[in-house]
Amino acid sequence: MSERPVETDAAPQGGGRWNLWLGLGTLVFAAVCLLIWFPRDIGSGFLQTNLTGRLVPGDAFFPILLVGLMVPLALLLVFSQLRGGTARGGEAVGDISGANLLFLLRAILFVTVSLLVMNWTGPALVWLTNTLGLTEVSGYRAVSGTFPFRASGFFVGGTLLTSGFIHTTRHELRPRDILVAALTTAVLILIFDGLLDNVQLPPNADL
Amino acid sequence: MDLVLQYIGLGVTSVFTGAEGGLWLMPLAMVVVGVLVGILVGATPGLSGPFAMAIALPVLVSIFGYSNEALYPVLGCLVGIMKGATVGGAVPAILFNTPGTPDAFLTTLDGNPMARKGLGRKAIQTAHFSSVMGDNFSDIVLFVAAPIIAVGVERVLGLPEKSALIILSLCFMAAVVGGAPLKGLIGGLLGMFVSLVGSTLSGNGPRLTFGIPELGGGLPLTSCVLGVLVLSEVLISIEDMRNERRRQTTPPEAPEMGPKLTWGERGRMLPGILRGATIGTLIGALPGIGTTTAATLSYDTAKRRSKEPESFGQGNPQGVVATESANSAVSGANLIPVMSLGIPGNFAAVFIILAVETIGDFAFGPQVFRFTPIREIEGFDTILNKDLVMAFGLFTMMVMANAVNWTVGGFLMGLLGYLVRIPKDVMLPVILTVSLTAAYVQDGGYLGLLSACGFALIGYALRRLDISILPFVIGFLLAPTLEGLVRGAYTASGGDALFLVKSPISLVMLALSVFLLVRMVRQARRA
Numbered sequence: 001m002s003e004r005p006v007e008t009d010a011a012p013q014g015g016g017r018w019n020l021w022l023g024l025g026t027l028v029f030a031a032v033c034l035l036i037w038f039p040r041d042i043g044s045g046f047l048q049t050n051l052t053g054r055l056v057p058g059d060a061f062f063p064i065l066l067v068g069l070m071v072p073l074a075l076l077l078v079f080s081q082l083r084g085g086t087a088r089g090g091e092a093v094g095d096i097s098g099a100n101l102l103f104l105l106r107a108i109l110f111v112t113v114s115l116l117v118m119n120w121t122g123p124a125l126v127w128l129t130n131t132l133g134l135t136e137v138s139g140y141r142a143v144s145g146t147f148p149f150r151a152s153g154f155f156v157g158g159t160l161l162t163s164g165f166i167h168t169t170r171h172e173l174r175p176r177d178i179l180v181a182a183l184t185t186a187v188l189i190l191i192f193d194g195l196l197d198n199v200q201l202p203p204n205a206d207l
Numbered sequence: 208m209d210l211v212l213q214y215i216g217l218g219v220t221s222v223f224t225g226a227e228g229g230l231w232l233m234p235l236a237m238v239v240v241g242v243l244v245g246i247l248v249g250a251t252p253g254l255s256g257p258f259a260m261a262i263a264l265p266v267l268v269s270i271f272g273y274s275n276e277a278l279y280p281v282l283g284c285l286v287g288i289m290k291g292a293t294v295g296g297a298v299p300a301i302l303f304n305t306p307g308t309p310d311a312f313l314t315t316l317d318g319n320p321m322a323r324k325g326l327g328r329k330a331i332q333t334a335h336f337s338s339v340m341g342d343n344f345s346d347i348v349l350f351v352a353a354p355i356i357a358v359g360v361e362r363v364l365g366l367p368e369k370s371a372l373i374i375l376s377l378c379f380m381a382a383v384v385g386g387a388p389l390k391g392l393i394g395g396l397l398g399m400f401v402s403l404v405g406s407t408l409s410g411n412g413p414r415l416t417f418g419i420p421e422l423g424g425g426l427p428l429t430s431c432v433l434g435v436l437v438l439s440e441v442l443i444s445i446e447d448m449r450n451e452r453r454r455q456t457t458p459p460e461a462p463e464m465g466p467k468l469t470w471g472e473r474g475r476m477l478p479g480i481l482r483g484a485t486i487g488t489l490i491g492a493l494p495g496i497g498t499t500t501a502a503t504l505s506y507d508t509a510k511r512r513s514k515e516p517e518s519f520g521q522g523n524p525q526g527v528v529a530t531e532s533a534n535s536a537v538s539g540a541n542l543i544p545v546m547s548l549g550i551p552g553n554f555a556a557v558f559i560i561l562a563v564e565t566i567g568d569f570a571f572g573p574q575v576f577r578f579t580p581i582r583e584i585e586g587f588d589t590i591l592n593k594d595l596v597m598a599f600g601l602f603t604m605m606v607m608a609n610a611v612n613w614t615v616g617g618f619l620m621g622l623l624g625y626l627v628r629i630p631k632d633v634m635l636p637v638i639l640t641v642s643l644t645a646a647y648v649q650d651g652g653y654l655g656l657l658s659a660c661g662f663a664l665i666g667y668a669l670r671r672l673d674i675s676i677l678p679f680v681i682g683f684l685l686a687p688t689l690e691g692l693v694r695g696a697y698t699a700s701g702g703d704a705l706f707l708v709k710s711p712i713s714l715v716m717l718a719l720s721v722f723l724l725v726r727m728v729r730q731a732r733r734a
Contacts, residue, residue, distance in 0.1 A: 043411025059409045062690040092386035094673035103446045165636030169448045199269045205652035
């Protein structure tokens with residue numbers, strides 16, 4: 001794990017705008033916090049009177065200090081960008097491109113689909129075994145503590161998740177890759193489900 | 208002195224004593240496991256110690272639970288991974304010119320030319336010897352310095368000064384890590400802000416939850432750090448690999464290993480090791496400055512002092528000595544601010560602090576090193592500072608990890624060349640699945656998993672926008688402490704608005720914070 005921010009190729013040219021947007025975004029965030037969010041979502045104010053009648057900090061005290069400190073820093077960031085024109089204004093500049101957002105969207109989609117498959121595989125397996133006359137259970141919840149039902153969703157969903165991202169990195173998916181994904185998921189099941197008593201694999205803790 | 212020795216004795220024995228009072232070897236076993244895993248992880252390009260610590264922590268918590276008894280095995284394993292990884296990273300750097308960890312990059316400069324000359328075994332043994340010596344040196348400094356600093360801090364600093372110290376540390380980190388001090392500090396404040404979600408100090412119900420009841424208990428700490436540190440980096444690496452559109456090429460065959468390192472050669476390395484370890488220790492004791500800086504500084508110093516500076520980069524063993532002794536010395540020294548002040552200075556230290564915050568009731572900070580007189584009260588219990596016993600227990604496990612590194616580490620390093628063949632394009636997706644599973648398992652369901660995903664997106668954005676991650680994470684971890692200190696200082700001042708600048712010490716610290724930031728911004732502008 002690198003301890004430095006990742007260098008991006010897309011950084012400098014015109015990328016200074018990102019710092020400008022970041023500074024402006026921080027100012028907007030501070031305004032929203034102070035004017036809308038904090039008054040509605042914090043139970044006590046900046047200061048409050050305690051049981052002995054003494055004035056003490058309330059729950060909004062520290063958040064307001066933090067957001068208050070963000071304001072001058074954001075202003076500095078904005079002014080340094082405006083004064084520096086197209087130059088970097090002293091701060092390294094990154095960039096989030098449309099391609100980056102597309103990648104993120106794809107990643108979110110993979111994770112969401114895999115989690116849905118994790119959730120649906122167990123009930124689907126119960127329906128299938130009921131239909132075939134192998135079991136007679138009321139639903140997945142009734143067998144969510146029984147192997148293989150309890151691990152079925154995680155096995156299928158986990159394999160799908162790993163395979164999906166292997167396809168993303170390699171631009172192809174070989175049978176060997178699916179095998180690696182399935183084996184990894186099986187090892188996780190062995191560790192968390194087989195060796196440990198007090199933990200539950202997805203989706204069993206949320207039934 | 209007697210009291211110190213008594214506490215050291217209690218610390219050592221506590222590692223080997225179970226809850227029932229019998230012999231307990233689990234911490235020792237976990238140290239061994241940790242070092243072995245750390246060496247393997249370090250020798251695998253694309254993985255690093257903090258990466259493995261992030262994934263190991265939820266697994267270890269699942270195995271050992273949250274009680275005080277769990278702390279030794281969990282910390283033992285994490286310390287082992289941290290130490291093992293610093294050693295293992297040199298193997299692929301030397302044999303295949305591919306650093307296993309980022310800090311082993313400079314080892315490639317002389318290590319790989321040595322291997323290509325048929326001196327692979329000598330280069331690996333040089334790296335191992337320098338690395339373990341450097342690590343041992345910095346541990347000794349830690350054992351001595353941490354209690355002294357902590358006692359000093361406890362005597363001199365009150366609530367406002369401690370608050371100012373945390374602010375100074377954050378500013379220092381923002382200033383030195385990355386090239387964007389202003390954005391780094393905004394990131395640090397954002398990290399602090401996010402950690403307040405779901406918390407309350409005035410008993411008026413959880414704050415900043417958007418009315419979502421699941422957030423009422425606060426954000427799950429480990430999953431959030433896992434997301435912002437590990438998952439975000441995995442996502443970026445996966446995206447970069449996808450964009451590069453090229454397969455990982457198979458590395459060449461391992462070169463001829465050649466003769467062993469002699470004891471005479473080891474002896475001649477000692478001055479270089481001492482110099483590198485001193486540089487690494489000094490750099491490591493400052494929060495935020497990583498191993499790469501220490502290794503670079505040490506390499507440059509060794510080159511400048513050498514009678515044959517032109518031989519550096521051509522396979523000079525002193526180059527390997529300089530980089531490995533310095534980057535390994537950082538790991539022990541990084542725990543000086545952790546143990547004495549409760550302030551983590553790098554990613555490995557973050558996971559040590561996270562383990563301590565998650566398990567039991569032990570907490571790092573200056574209060575740990577209070578040498579309370581040990582008194583046995585008949586029919587009751589023994590009065591002593593249990594945190595201090597625990598601290599000496601941790602030191603004991605570090606010594607144990609060093610012993611494993613000395614013995615098994617050296618043997619194992621020679622066998623690890625094949626790990627470079629593990630394809631990164633398959634390994635990264637596997638890490639992603641393991642991390643998400645760990646987040647779900649550790650934090651009891653989708654709240655943990657979704658928090659990890661959410662923080663992965665935050666980490667991704669921070670990294671892409673060149674905002675340093677470290678201040679964000681440190682801010683996230685230190686916010687509860689800082690809030691407690693600031694509120695306490697304000698109340699103690701009787702509601703004085705200038706409560707933070709009334710004390711000369713805190714005023715100096717805050718002025719230093721501003722000075723650091725202004726200087727870094729100006730320097731960056733000139734660059």
